[in-house]
Amino acid sequence: MTTKDVVFGALGLLACCSGVLVVTARNVIHAALWLVVTLGALAACYLLLTADFVAWVQVLIYAGAIVVLLLFAAMLTRAPVGPGQDLDSGNRPAAALVAGGVGVTLVTLLVQAFRSAYVDLDRVAGTGAGRPIGDALFRSYVLPFEIASVLLLAALVGAIVLTRPEIGRR
Amino acid sequence: MMPVWAEVALKLVGCLLAFLTLPLLVGQLEHKTMAHMQSRLGPMYAGGFHGWAQLVADGVKFAQKEQIVPAAADSVVFRLAPVVALLPYLLVLAVIPIGPGEQVAQALDVGLFFALAVISVAVLGPIMAGWASANKYALLGGLRAAAQLLAYELPLVLAAASAAMAAGTLSLPGIVEQWRWWWLPYQGVAAVVFFTAGLAELRRPPFDMPVADAEIVFGPYTEYTGLRFAFFLLAEYAGIVVFAALTTVLFLGGWRGPFLDVQLGWLWTLIKVMALSFAVIWLRVSYPRLRADQLQRFAWTVLVPLSFAQLLLTGVVEVARA
Incomplete structure (x- = not known):
């Protein structure tokens, strides 16, 4: 296990945790700001995988434009400071079921497909x-x-x- | 030969020094230029010679003031906002070449995208500040900032893309290498669009709707005091330096000058950056503030079509040259 593996794992964990916080945050704006952290951690993962261009496009498009659009829409409609009361909808169990199903399917698929695949980062340096x-x-x-x-x-x-x-x- | 780590450390210290001095220099230039354009003298006493130490005195004043977080504010986001607004500009300075060859803190292959991406994060600062202040003027200012930044991001990126297409590279030192004098007419439209959209991204007059003091006090910064307020001001001046430097590198040939390019490259860069910063100040004194609808119309019906036309021209010319 190299330093890169450890950092990559830590960034992945950060992306996952802030992703969970995006959906559990009691406040729309906090959710959007946690989304910035998720997307930033993902961009850092891309950087570690030597995909520089993709990483910076990710920051430019998602953190810079999409989150600003989200914040704008949230502030234009309703953005109370403090916990919002009506964020949880009645569809919560159904949504959890669908999201969990998609997540499990994707993870299984990726693990099955790329279990033994290993990319030598030194050899692919510069391809991104x-x-x-x-x-x-x-x-x-x-x-x-x-x-x-x-x-x-x-x-x-x-x-x-x-x-x-x-x-x-x- | 210096070891690698010493060279990197030296370059980073250089970046930090530029970050700490150039914005203050632009600030002082603004004090004096605005004063003389309005038939005043401006600061004259602090430090002795023409009030050169006025901004140092202002800094000391800001540091001594109480830092207030309003009771109803979202205190974490409120405290974080000035840092989010300021830090990206420090990072961008690291990829801007000031001279030929190795005179750049960190030459990135995708330096242009790095700069644009990091700057686009800085715009989150005022939006966060506007929301977290729990003040309706601040919220209005934050909304206006968000709307303005969304509109001007597109022409900014398109104009920068035109320069990158003409140079055939995304690396900032590489773009300066490819630059020739005839880029001035060839990429002139893109240069004007980039500079104007940069002004709007910085919320400088005439694009200062988000902080319109006559309507909404000071927009997103209304509730800020002390050092946090100073950080927002510093972010504005650092932003002027960064956008002037990017315009210089992309469209004005960076370190290229009439003579002694290689030896005096850093001086040519600095002169161009300062001239563009002066233009930013000049525009502030000359133009009245645009209304929200005028801002949006200008972005979508003038700047975006212009940048598309420039992109088309660059594409046709580059394919013909290839």
Whole structure:
């Protein structure tokens, strides 16, 4: 076990614990701020795995933009300082069941698939930099990349249509 | 030859020194420039020569003041907010090259993304402060800050992407290596967009809706006193230095100058950073504050289309050159 393994494990634990705090926090804003910690710990994990580009994009998009959007929405609607009373919905057991099921399935799948896989970090150093990622995205995997972008565009258009009912009526 | 650890330590101390002195220098420049533009003298007594020690005196004053946490505030988030606002700017200084070759604290392959990502974390500071203060003016200020930052993040990143595409690298020293004088007209639109969006990210006038003193006292910072308040002010001036330095590195050729690039690189960088900081102050004195709707309209109907047009131009030119 090397130092990297220990740090990686600690960061993983941090990500998991703050993830639990996101869903158990009694306050919407606290939940969003714990989400920043989760996402930051994940980004640090990516860094340790030499995926620099992915790590910083993770911070830029998720911690910087998505959490700011979440905070904005929460502050615009209702964000009392102190514990919120009505955060727990009646769907709690069902949600726990679904989330637990998905979690167990994913963990089992990953463990089964990658049990014996081991990445030598010294050998892959540099593959997570800007140029190799760009090469992979726009040469080898350009078709899935473009399909994903069309999917995102469709979701964007859908969101606009759903939030503006007068568009459908016309 | 120095051992590696000594070199790293020396560079980090250099970063810390720059972080502690440059914002104060910009602050003093702002005092004096604003004063002279408004036919005043500004600070004249502290320290003797033209009030050079005024900001040191201000710092001592802030350190002596009581640090109040309002009873209804969320005290942990309230205490954390100034640190979240300030620390990222210190980290960004580490990847900004001040001269050719090794004159950068930490040359990262994805330095541009590192800088943008870390700056985007800094914007959480005022939002946290606005919410945790349990004050409706502070909450309004926090909301305005969040809306403004969401709108201006996009043109900022797109303009920076244009420079990265033109240089063919995401590394900040690499971008300066690739820079040529004809980038000034070629990337000019991106430079203006980046600088303007940077001003908005810093909530500097004319984009100071979140702290509009005539309407909402001092926005997210209303409840802050003493050193914590000083941290927010310092974050603003450190932010000016960081955005001026990033504009310099991305669009103005960083350490390149009319002569003696290699020997005097750090001086050219510093001159450009100070000139841009002066422009930031100049804009504060010249322009009235934009309203919220004007802010949003300017971001989405002017800056975003402009940055897309620049991105298109850069793409076409780079494909033609390749």
